[in-house]
Amino acid sequence: MNATLFALPGNETAAKLISGRLGCETGQCILRQFPDGETYLRLESDVRGKTIILLCTLDRPDAKIIPLYFFAGTLRKAGARKILLVAPYLAYMRQDKQFHPGESVTSEHFAALLSSFTDGLITVDPHLHRRKSLNEIYTVPSVAVHAAEHIAEWIKQNVKQPVLVGPDGESGQWVSEVAKLAGAPFTVLTKERTGDAEVKISVPHIAQFRNTHTPVLVDDIISTGRTMTGTIAHLREEKMKPTVCIGIHAVFSGDAYSDLKRAGVEKVVTCNTIPHESNAINVLDSVAGSIGKIKL
Ligand code: R5P
Numbered sequence: 184m185n186a187t188l189f190a191l192p193g194n195e196t197a198a199k200l201i202s203g204r205l206g207c208e209t210g211q212c213i214l215r216q217f218p219d220g221e222t223y224l225r226l227e228s229d230v231r232g233k234t235i236i237l238l239c240t241l242d243r244p245d246a247k248i249i250p251l252y253f254f255a256g257t258l259r260k261a262g263a264r265k266i267l268l269v270a271p272y273l274a275y276m277r278q279d280k281q282f283h284p285g286e287s288v289t290s291e292h293f294a295a296l297l298s299s300f301t302d303g304l305i306t307v308d309p310h311l312h313r314r315k316s317l318n319e320i321y322t323v324p325s326v327a328v329h330a331a332e333h334i335a336e337w338i339k340q341n342v343k344q345p346v347l348v349g350p351d352g353e354s355g356q357w358v359s360e361v362a363k364l365a366g367a368p369f370t371v372l373t374k375e376r377t378g379d380a381e382v383k384i385s386v387p388h389i390a391q392f393r394n395t396h397t398p399v400l401v402d403d404i405i406s407t408g409r410t411m412t413g414t415i416a417h418l419r420e421e422k423m424k425p426t427v428c429i430g431i432h433a434v435f436s437g438d439a440y441s442d443l444k445r446a447g448v449e450k451v452v453t454c455n456t457i458p459h460e461s462n463a464i465n466v467l468d469s470v471a472g473s474i475g476k477i478k479l
Contacts, residue, residue, distance in 0.1 A: 185207070185233075185234065186205070186207045186233065186234040186235065186236050186267075186474075187207065187208050187209070187210045187228060187230060187234075187235055187236070188201060188202045188205075188207055188208070188209050188210065188235075188238060189209070189210040189212060189235060189236070189237055189238065189254065189258075190209070190235040190239070191214065191237070191238065191239040191247065191250060191251060191254065192214060193240070193458065194238045194239055194240060194458075196458055197238060197240070197271065197455070197458070197467055198238055199464045199470070199471060200274070200465075200467045200471070201236070201238065201269070201470060201471045201474075202465050204257035204324055204467075204468055204471035204472070205372030205471050205474060205475075207236070208228075210226070210227075210228040210230065211226075211227035211228045212224065212225060212227055212228070212236070212254075212383040213225045213227065214250060214254070219268065220234075221430045222249060222250045222253055223252050224250070224254060224257055226257060226258070226261055226442075229261075230258055230261050230262060231263075232262060232263075233259065233263055233264055234263075234264050234265045234267065234479065235258050235263045235264075235265070235266050235267065236267050236269055237251070237254060237255065237266055237267065237268050237269065237301070238269045239251050239268070239269075239270055240271045240272045240370070240456060240457050240458075241270045241272055241273055241274040242269055242272050242274060242288040242318060242432070242434050242457045243274075243374055244274035244275060244293070245368075245452055247273075248296070250270060252272050252296075255268075255300040255301060255394050256300065259300075265302040265303070265479040266301050266302050266303075267301070267302060267303045267304075267305065267474065267477065267479060268301040268303065268304050268305070269304075269305045269306075269470060269474070270296065270304065270305070270306050271306060271307050271455075271456035271457070271466070271467065271470060272306070272432045272457050272465070273304075273306040273309045273310075274293065275289045275290050275292075275293035275294075275319065275432070276290050276309050276310035276311070276312075277290070277310050277312075277313055277404075279310075279312060279313045280313055281436060290320060291320050293319075294320035294321045294322075295320075295322075297323075298321050298323045300341065301323055302323055302324075302479050303323050303324045303325065303477045303478075303479045304317070304323055304324075304325040304326075305325070305326045305328065305470060305473055305474060305477060306325070306326075306327055306328070307327070307328045307329075307330055307352075307431065307432075307454065307456045307466050307469075307470060308327060308328070308329060308330050308403055308431050308432075309327055309359065310353070310403055310404060310413070311327075312353045324477055324478055324479065326476065326477050326479075327468050328466060328469045328473050329360075329469075330357075330414055330454050330456075330464065330466045330469075331360040331361045331432050332364060332469075333454065333464050333465065333466050333469070334361045334401065334429055334431070334454070334464055335360075335361045335365040336364075337363070337429070337452065337463065338365045338367065338399060338415070338427075338429075339365055339366075341427075342391055342397050342399055342427055343397065343398045344395055345365065345367045345384045345396060345397055345398075345399045345427070346367060346368050346369065346389055346392040346396040346397070346398055346399060347361060347362045347365070347367050347368070347369035347370070347398075347399050347400075347401055347425075348369070348370055348371075348372065348387060348389070348398050348399065348400045348401070348403060348414060348418070349369065349370070349371040349372065349400075349402070350371060350372050350374055350384055350402055350410045350411065350413070350414045351371075351372060351373060351374035351384070351402075351410065352371065352374070353403070354371065354401060354402050354442075355371040357401055357402070357403060357431070358371055358401045359371070361401055364440045365375065368388055368392070368396075369426040370387055370388070371478075372384050372385045372386075372387055373385040374410060374413075379407065379421045380407040380409050381409065382409050382413050383413070384410070384414050384417060386417050386420075386421075387414070387417055387418065387421065389418075389421065389423065390421060392423070393421065393422055393423060394424075396423075396424070397424050397425075397426075397427060397437065397449065398418050398423045398424065398426045398427070399416070399426070399427045399428075399429060400414055400426050400427070400428045401417075401429045401430075402429075402430055402431075403430070403431045403432060404430065404431070405428070405430035405432070405433060405434060405435060405436045405439065405443070405451075405453070406435070406436050406439065407436055407437070407439050407443055408435070408439035408440070408443040411428050411430075411443055411446070412442065412446045414426075414444060415447065415448060416446075418462040419447060424449070425447055425448055425449035425460045426447075426448050427448070427449045427450045427452070428433070428443060428448050428450070428451045428452070429452050429453070430451075430452075430453045430454075430461075430462075431453065431454045431456060431466075432454070432456050432457055432463065433453035433454075433456070433457045433459035434436060435459060435460055435461075436456065440459075440460075440461065452464060454466045
């Protein structure tokens with residue numbers, strides 16, 4: 184593909200995979216922090232007239248957004264033709280409404296900001312809940328790659344007799360699709376969030392699968408891990424076999440990953456949208472495959 188890929192720090196593995204798949208060149212640059220924390224950036228490749236793929240997954244977004252903004256502006260000034268942002272994880276999708284007066288609907292502001300300095304966006308399963316499509320808030324063309332097929336394939340290869348469990352209404356869209364592709368039964372629970380790290384999950388009615396099936400919990404994001412640990416507690420009370428946990432995006436704040444592993448799970452696996460030791464499901468080939476399809 185006739186494009187140059189620049190990866191922001193932390194995206195090296197993904198960059199190798201995507202550029203290898205596309206057969207495109209990778210751009211050279213120096214990006215570092217001054218001692219006072221400000222960003223220094225210097226392009227070392229000629230970008231005049233080129234389409235640029237800017238690769239930056241957006242977990243911990245606040246620290247990444249300024250370097251990304253400078254990067255896009257510098258590329259533009261140096262004559263880049265178009266800038267396509269590839270963000271395998273797209274942050275700030277969960278605050279999609281005002282729950283309390285005066286609250287910022289940050290998903291809208293973040294979308295406006297990214298749309299202001301890019302020409303297109305590719306991501307993987309953004310957290311679409313009350314919004315049905317990225318187009319409702321992003322003004323640049325966008326593609327949302329789906330991980331369902333890859334997750335279903337992993338389950339087929341690794342879990343005998345799975346029963347899929349979605350911990351909340353939003354997860355229903357992923358769980359039902361994965362279950363169909365994997366040919367497995369599923370159930371979707373309900374969740375009430377009472378604080379950043381406090382959730383109440385409904386009790387699953389899956390006793391008929393008790394001695395025969397392995398519960399596979401599927402969610403898009405694992406952040407504090409409380410959604411998963413809360414569900415696992417119910418599954419243990421129901422005397423189900425140890426749970427396999429699958430998250431698309433390995434956000435894992437604080438000790439979430441070790442806490443989850445200690446919760447008596449069989450395995451925790453994630454897709455490689457955010458580099459993490461739990462990454463076991465490759466979705467980046469599909470990301471690379473979608474790059475040629477977006478109309479810039
Ligand atoms: C929100 O509804 C998402 O789909 C996830 O369930 C949520 O982000 C998981 O968060 P946590 O790991 O903090 O419970």
